[in-house]
Amino acid sequence: MRLDAATLAEQVAKVDVRAIARVMSLIENRDPVGTAVLAQLTPSRAQASVIGITGYPGTGKSTLIDQLITAYRRLGQKVGVLAVDISSPITGGAVLGDRIRMQQHADDPKVFIRSMATRGHQGGLAHATGEALRVLEAAAYDMILIETVGVGQNELDIVQIAPIVVAVVAPGLGDEIQAMKAGLLEVADIVVMNKGDHEGADRTMRDLQAQCRMVLRTVAHRDEGILELIAVIAEYRRIQDLNGSRCGKTTERLVQRGATSGS
Amino acid sequence: MAVAAAPLRILIGKVGLDGHDRGVKLVARALRDAGVEIIYTGLHQTPEQVVATAIQEDVHAIGLSIHSGAHNSLLPRVLHLLREQGAGDIALFGGGIIPDEDVPRLKAAGVQMLFGPATPMQSIVNFVKALHVEH
Numbered sequence A: 001m002r003l004d005a006a007t008l009a010e011q012v013a014k015v016d017v018r019a020i021a022r023v024m025s026l027i028e029n030r031d032p033v034g035t036a037v038l039a040q041l042t043p044s045r046a047q048a049s050v051i052g053i054t055g056y057p058g059t060g061k062s063t064l065i066d067q068l069i070t071a072y073r074r075l076g077q078k079v080g081v082l083a084v085d086i087s088s089p090i091t092g093g094a095v096l097g098d099r100i101r102m103q104q105h106a107d108d109p110k111v112f113i114r115s116m117a118t119r120g121h122q123g124g125l126a127h128a129t130g131e132a133l134r135v136l137e138a139a140a141y142d143m144i145l146i147e148t149v150g151v152g153q154n155e156l157d158i159v160q161i162a163p164i165v166v167a168v169v170a171p172g173l174g175d176e177i178q179a180m181k182a183g184l185l186e187v188a189d190i191v192v193m194n195k196g197d198h199e200g201a202d203r204t205m206r207d208l209q210a211q212c213r214m215v216l217r218t219v220a221h222r223d224e225g226i227l228e229l230i231a232v233i234a235e236y237r238r239i240q241d242l243n244g245s246r247c248g249k250t251t252e253r254l255v256q257r258g259a260t261s262g263s
Numbered sequence B: 001m002a003v004a005a006a007p008l009r010i011l012i013g014k015v016g017l018d019g020h021d022r023g024v025k026l027v028a029r030a031l032r033d034a035g036v037e038i039i040y041t042g043l044h045q046t047p048e049q050v051v052a053t054a055i056q057e058d059v060h061a062i063g064l065s066i067h068s069g070a071h072n073s074l075l076p077r078v079l080h081l082l083r084e085q086g087a088g089d090i091a092l093f094g095g096g097i098i099p100d101e102d103v104p105r106l107k108a109a110g111v112q113m114l115f116g117p118a119t120p121m122q123s124i125v126n127f128v129k130a131l132h133v134e135h
Helices: A006-012 A017-028 A030-041 A061-074 A097-107 A130-140 A176-180 A201-210 A228-241 A251-255 B022-033 B047-057 B070-084 B102-108 B121-129
Strands: A049-053 A079-087 A095-098 A111-115 A143-147 A164-169 A188-194 A215-217 B007-013 B039-045 B063-066 B092-097 B113-115
Touching: A006 A017, A006 A030, A017 A130, A017 B047, A030 A130, A030 B047, A049 A061, A049 A228, A061 A079, A061 A097, A061 A130, A061 A143, A061 A215, A061 A228, A079 A095, A079 A097, A079 A130, A095 A201, A095 B022, A097 A111, A097 A176, A097 B039, A097 B047, A097 B102, A111 A130, A111 B047, A164 A228, A164 B039, A164 B047, A176 A215, A188 A201, A188 A228, A201 B039, A215 B039, B007 B047, B007 B070, B022 B063, B022 B092, B022 B121, B039 B070, B047 B063, B047 B070, B063 B070, B063 B121, B070 B102, B113 B121
Parallel strands: A049 A143, A049 A164, A079 A111, A079 A143, A095 B039, A164 A188, A188 A215, B007 B039, B007 B063, B063 B092, B092 B113
Antiparallel strands: none
16 A cells, blocks of 8 residues: 555645555655655644653663653644664564553543654664654644663754753762763753652762763653653743744754853 | 665564463564564453554564464454455464364464474574565
């Protein structure tokens, strides 16, 4: 079943989930029809909030997103999620398991979750993630959450496509010097220390607070700290709307975040 | 990266009240090693969740493991939902403890293949790789 680009673009605008998913595959597969659909999509008038969720492996990014979906659904928002996991550099295969934590939302018609494999792309995202984001924007999702692969310190593509970036860390992953290092924590708007009930959490909080502007503590699997996180995200969005920085170029955003060099 | 053939995308998971996931994880791992993108949904999925996930993930096929004895209701339910939602082109295969006498009926209903205990892993990999057709 192959449809032409105009039909697919029309169906995406009507939030036909099958078409949205199919267009994302076409884009991932670098199919020219996918490019043609993108050219015909118009972002919905109400601008989506795009939030990047990044952080070290195993810190609870997917569980945090699961709770964010619940919270935003309670507020009546339509939520899209792009969850990126790594492809095997040897076989090209992948086990995309982020959405296991989010499956309670699988059959909610106001939630769309898509797993993406990196397919060799470096930087923490798949090559097609930015374009998949445009598809969700055209389908008028209110909140779009993008989960990067579990990153080290230098996979920062997310900064270029998400106006608000949340870095998730966990207690016990290093001392204050780790918190001082450049990279992930430096470019994040909000640092979330998840697993806030684990040993060493108080110490890690103090270290992070000494180095980062905005640090929140969560226990995602118990839904603790999620409302505070949502409030802070909303405040960031409000400030960005006020000073127009959401429309700024990536380099401007990086400079605003205090990064030393653009792109 | 050079343009390569698009990888197969396969949903692998378990439906219903059934916690036996050792086998299904081995299958997921073997398919990963064969270059397949596996969307792994984990345990205790409802047919509704499986079908919604398959559509959002635009998979070529769904592979479900069932050791609970509920295959005669769960697998046809998944097929029904797929067709109802215009996704009848997504193939369904299964594995687990499924008595021989149930197999013909399930296949007639539209389940493409059922893999019983002691199936060589390569048979499953070969079956999945043969699914690489336009859907």
